[in-house]
Amino acid sequence: MQAILSFLTEIFSQPAFLMGLIAFVGLVALRSPGNKLLTGTLKPILGYLMLSAGAGVIVANLNPLGGIIEAGFNIRGVIPNNEAIVSVAQKMLGVGNHEYFAVRLYFQPDYRPLYQV
Numbered sequence: 001m002q003a004i005l006s007f008l009t010e011i012f013s014q015p016a017f018l019m020g021l022i023a024f025v026g027l028v029a030l031r032s033p034g035n036k037l038l039t040g041t042l043k044p045i046l047g048y049l050m051l052s053a054g055a056g057v058i059v060a061n062l063n064p065l066g067g068i069i070e071a072g073f074n075i076r077g078v079i080p081n082n083e084a085i086v087s088v089a090q091k092m093l094g095v096g097n098h099e100y101f102a103v104r105l106y107f108q109p110d111y112r113p114l115y116q117v
Contacts (some may be wrong), residue, residue, distance in 0.1 A: 016052070023082035059088070 011017050024041040032040065070076060 014050040019048050068090045 020041045023044045024037065027037050027040045101110075
């Protein structure tokens with residue numbers, strides 16, 4: 001039982017797989033055909049992975065630039081870049097937040113009638 005819980009925790013702690021699971025559940029609810037289930041699930045997973053990889057490349061390339069500017073112009077500061085901030089936030093906050101939002105969505109009084117059949 002512990003191995004199953006550990007496996008599920010590893011899967012759900014990856015934001016890309018969680019987005020794919022949400023897309024899959026939505027497509028199943030819409031009763032989409034099998035080919036749409038496959039492509040509709042893989043697209044968010046691959047899109048998120050590509051976005052994360054691109055943000056990582058930008059962050060890796062901008063870090064040395066900060067040192068060069070600091071040494072060359074004798075100034076201190078940061079390079080504002082939304083993708084870099086998103087990448088850092090995803091690495092810091094990506095694990096564990098989905099449980100909080102799922103529980104809050106279920107127990108929030110405004111959304112409770114949606115789950116009662």
